[in-house]
Amino acid sequence: MPDANMLFLCKTSDLSPGAVMQVERPEGALAVYNLDGKFYATDDRCTHGLSSLADGEIIDGEIECSMHFGSFDIVTGQPRQSPCSVALRTYPVEVRGDDVFAIIA
């Protein structure tokens, strides 16, 4: 049974290594990433505009936004490529069995 602050994101089998997907929620969608078998979560909306980062491409541990091709470090949320300059919010991720959860504070 997940804790109250845990948001179910997906099954581990839903996301192949190198893939990203969007998980909707009323407070704002999250983007979930599989980097070499480890899962990460950030806000899905690019801090530069309204683009969904789940539409972007993962390149060397960064998510490249499909709108203006700025990028963020997926682990830290720090902007890596202009025009992105504001960090993305990141969320701790916990895997229980084959369920992937974000810890929402």
Ligand code: FES
């Ligand atoms: S909306 Fe993402 S880089 Fe501009």
